[in-house]
Every structure is written in C-alpha cells, then in structure tokens.
Amino acid sequence: MTASTTTPAGSLTAPRRRRADDVAGLGTARAGIFVAPALTLIGLFLLFPAVWTIWLGMTDYRLTGLQAASPEFVGLDNYVEALTDPSFWNSLWLTLVFVVASGIVGQTLIGFALAWSVRNIHGWVKALIEGLVLAAWVIPASVASFLWLVLMDRRSGTLNGLLGTDGYAWLIEHPMEAIILFNIWVGTAFSMQLFSSALSAVPPSQIESAKMVGASGWQQLRDVIIPNIKGHILTNTLLITLWTFNTFTPYLVTAGGPNGKTEILSVYIYETAIPGGQLGLGAAISLIMLLINLVIALAYIRVSRGRKKG
Amino acid sequence: MAGINATRLVKEYPGGVRGVDEVDVEINDGEFFALLGPSGCGKTTLLRSIAGLEAISSGQLVIGDRDVTDAEPGARGVAMVFQDYALFPHMDVADNIAYPLRIKRVKRDDRRATAEKVADGLSLQGLIERRPGQLSGGQQQRVALARAVATRPDVLLLDEPLSNLDARLRLEARTFLKELQRDLGVTTVFVTHDQAEALALADRIAVMKAGKLQQIGSPREVFQRPNNTFVAGFIGSNPMNLVPATVSAGAIAIGDAVSTTLPPGTEDHVREGQSVVWGVRPEYLRWTTADEPGAIAAEVSVVENLGASVLIAVHVDGHKLQVVVPEDHEPAPGDRGYLVPTGSKTLLFDAESTERIG
Secondary structure (H helix, E strand, O other), X not given: OOHHHHOOOOOOOOOOXXXXXXXXXXXXXXXXXXXXXXXXXXXXHHHHHHHHHHHHOOEOOOOOOHHHHOOOEOOOHHHHHHHHXXXXXXXXXXXXXXXXXXXXXXXXXXXXXXXXXXOOOOOHHHHHHHHHHHHXXXXXXXXHHHHHHHHXXXXXXXXXHHHOOOOOOHHHHOHHHHHHXXXXXXXXXXXXXXXXXXXHOOOHHHHHHHHHOOOOHHHHHHHHHHHHOHHHXXXXXXXXXXXXXXXXXXXXHHOOOOOOOOOOHHHHHHHHHOOOOOHHHHHHHHHHHHHHHHXXXXXXXHHHHHXXXX | OXXXXXXXXXEEOOXXXXXXXXXXXXXXXXXXXXXXXXXXXXXXXXXXXXXXXXXXOEEEEEEOOEEOOOXXXXXXXXXXXXXXXXXOOOOOHHHHXXXXXHHOOOOHHHHHHHHHHHHHHOOOOOOOOOOHHHXXXXXXXXXXXXXXXXXXXXXXXXXXXXXXXXXXXXXXXXXXXXXXXXHHOOEEEEEEOOHHHHHHHOOEEEEEEOOXXXXXXXXXXXXXXXXXXXXXXXXXXXXXXXXXXXXXXXEEEEOOOEEEEOOOOOHHHOOOOOEEEEEEOHHHEEEEOOOOOOOEEEEEEEEEEOOOEEEEEEEEOOEXXXXXXXXXXXXXXXXXXXXXXXXXXXXXXXXXOOEEOO
C-alpha cells in the first residue's frame, strides 16, 4: 500500500508520496476539478450574497433616489444606527418572546405531547391525528396565513362566529398571541414527527424495567424516556429555534402590525429595507441577525458536545 | 418468598389469537422453573403475564397468597431480567442497581450501600462507577441480575437469560445462575427455547406449544417419559427418532420387513393393527455389525462427528433414524449393520392423538 514498499531498498529517488487522506487517489488537481461545479454554485448563490450583504451593510445604498445610483461607503454608521434605535431593540425583544413562546415552549412541548399521546394508538385514529398535524405543516404559508386571517377576521370571522363575539378584532387586540398560536399551529408537526421517531427508538425493555419496579408514568418519563431522547430534544430545539427566529410567515398574518407590535426581526428587516427603502441599513441588521443565529448554533453545539463527553 | 399459581390463564390478542391458552401451572416456593418451547409458543407471553406487562384476558394468577391477576407490575413483588438486560445507559452501575430502591424512596446513602453489597455478591466489585456501555455482556447480565434482586423480590423472572451471551460464556453464566438461585432461594421462572439450558438449570420444566402446556415435569421426566411426540422431538440435543409403525402380532412392525418388540408396559394398552409412532433416542440405539435378537437391519447414509461420539443417519426400510455411536467404532457411509434398541428406553405414541401409550 505505502510507496516505500514498492521502492527498492537504498533507492535515492523518493517516489511521490501519496497523501494518507487521499482515499480516491485522484490527487489535488483532479479532485479539484470534480468539486469545482459544486463550489461554483455555492460561491455564486451562498457566498457571494453573504459577502455582498456585508458590503451593502457598510453603504448608504437605498432602493430609490440618489444613493440607489451611487451608494457611498459609510463604514459602521448603519450598525451604530441600528443598535441605537429603540425600535431595533423592541423588535429583538418581540423576536425573543416569539421564539420562546411559539418555538421552544409551544412547538416542542406540544409536539412532544402529541407524539407521546399517539405512540400507543394504532390504525386510522393515529393516521388521522398525524395527518391533520402534518397538513398544517405542508400547506403553503400563503394558504395557511389566509386561513388564519379568515379565522380571526373582525367581521364574520370563524372565531367570532363560534364565540359569538362579532366585531372583536383579534389581530388588533391580541396580535402577538395570534402569530404565536399561528406559528405553533404551522410548525408543531415537525417536532411531533421527530419525537415520534425518537420515542419509538427507546428500547421498550427499559421502559418495562422501570414499570416492573413500580415507576409512575412521570418517573418513566424522567428516568428512561428523556435521558434516552436527549440528543433528539437538543437537535429539535436547535432547529426550531433557528427556524422560528428566521421565519417571515407571520408577516402574512399581521404585517408586523398593529403599530409594530408583531414586528419580529425578519419583518423589521423587510420593513426597513423594502418599504423603507434603506437597503444598506437592512443589510446591516441582516448581518446582526446572522451573528445571533451563529451564536445560538454554537451554544447548542457546545451543549451537545458536553453531553457526549459526560 | 412465594409460589406462583396460575389457573386457566388466557392471554388473548385482538383478533382472537391466544398467546397463552388455558394454562394451569403451579410453581413451588423457591423452585427454579423453566418455560420451554419453540419461538412463538407463548412462553414469553406467559412470563410477561406473570410480570404484569401483559394484561391477563381470563383466568387467575396468585403469587404467594395474593391474587395479582389485575395488579400493577410494580405491586406484585416480582422482578424481571430482560433478554437485552435493559440497563439504563445514562446511569452508572450503582445507580442502575439502586434504581428500584430510588423508586421506593430509599435514602441515597442506604441505596448506595445496598447497591455495593449486591454488586459484591455478584462479583461486580470495582465496576460500580462504570456505565453499562463499558461492560462486557456477562457483566451487564450480572448488573441486570443485581438490579432485579436488590429489592429482594418474591419471584424472579428471567427472559432468555443466556441467549445474548457467546457460547463459552453461556456455560459459565449457567453455572453462575444456578448457584445464585440456590443461594437466594428465590422462586425463579425463566424462559428459554434451548432444551439443554432448561434441562441443566431447572428443577421443573413446562414445555409449551402454540400457547398450550404440553407437559410439566422434572428434567428427567420430560426427557425419559415425554407426554407426546412434540415433547419427545423437542427435548434432547439429538431429537428422538419417531418412526411411524403398526402394532402387529404383539410387536411393532416398521414397514413390511422390519419389526421390533413393544416397549415394556405398553402391551395392555395397544390393539392389533393400531397405528403408532415408535420413539427411541439416538443415544439408546446401539450400532452393531452382527445380527442379534431384536436387532433392526439398517444402512448408514451420513456420518457426523460430535467429538467424543459420532451421530450417524441410517435408513431403515425407507425411514431415516439417527444413532449416536461412540468414537473408534464409527461406520462409514454405505455400511450395512444392525440397530439394537435399549428395550426399556423405547416409547410408543398413538399416531392419531400423538399421546404416549402406557
């Protein structure tokens, strides 16, 4: 296998060493050609926009007007503006509430509860429940948001019809609650599916061992189920956090309103950059958002590494 | 300590399939009891019904002097060791062993002390802080046993206790298990599909097939006097030769040309012309090259080496029989010779009911 075994002993000309990690034996140049198309695509559609955003964030680029034609370099002015603007901090706070309530608490807990309660059901009942939950996930966001608009409409909305509270403007009185519930409704299917498969991977004999010594349902959950699916919980929480943090769909329900009460970060960026026309500022806030995402992801990776070591 | 008494026990699955079908079994206090049968015979279902992991459809189950037919698994005084040991991977050995005590709200220090004592008793010293993943199969099994006996249960249930161990370790663990059971004196029920395991370990064996009990008896009884052809064929490392035959003129006629004597004690229970199955274990047939009274002419077809003996397959008038021949006397395929059955060790079964005659 190694080159030295094929070389006569005492030979002075050392043969070209093959790198230990070059499993395919292509060599760097030919391997490079093979990955070039993929790298080009990644560069074009992922790397370039990212770098472009960084650059944009340091200009006063606007959608219209003089700066649209010839934007000027403004350094970190956009970042200073964003970080000193109370509406940015307000938006960040709303995002935090939204992520915790609809993502971490809502989708994760309800998803787990659903997965837990259907695990022993079989046949059409299970298929029906799973189908309904999954339907909320697979129908297009525009359709889903329209359904919710119809549900909570002030005049002749379904909810008002059911409760007999005609004329009550749910989306104005409780806008944040509305998009939180909306997002739970849309996204719970993922957690449910993930936890369903996690639960089915818990060895039944471990649960039965706990049952044999008289462990209650809660004790079985605490001592057997959760330790066994810790990795799944972590992965699920990471994905849900990032998705919820970045989602734009609530805009289709409340459009950030009323009065900025549901202006979560993704909506805030949109409002700044497109209707507001401040593309440079929008790009700067986007980069801040990206950094927050990275911090979240790194935190989870750290936790999961620590878990594996322990 | 307690005995187990099951009366007309039925476990019926949705759709009407019966995993356990009207089983009556009485297991004595302190007994080492085996549930034996091929896979799918209901032995594990019966064990799980005793454990409380399967709801009993009808019948009654008494452990000690308590009717536990509908009791929760944790309220039966029963501990169970699962086939895969079911240790908690996230707990160390001590916490695994002490887990039942934790559920029973024993104080932390007492738990630890008990766990260490039990672990010592099962030669797990020095492993107490390891995780199950760091233990060998044999050690894992002992941890599972330690967890089961830590609470001093009345009854210990073992599901295929030796099947996850490799062949050499299995013999070791078998001896270990028998010793442990004798030392603890705990009523123990174990499930196995391996008849050798059941014969070696158990005080009594219940042989099952298709949810029904076939025979309950000591290893000697089920080996020497099987109730029916199923038990006869299932017990013994070389299955018993079962040859279709007819009763003719006070003897057994195998085909047209061959006949042999009736097993002792069956003369009064057979009638002329009755279809029967003649049973003889390969160990109780002697191979000889010289004809003698009662011998059956045969031709060797296959020779298998078993180490200290050889197993030969012979043809007798179109029927295939197996014979164990001691080493150094092995014939070669194609050889012709005679089989001499040990008369007192042959059995006769009714062809129709498959029950033993006499």
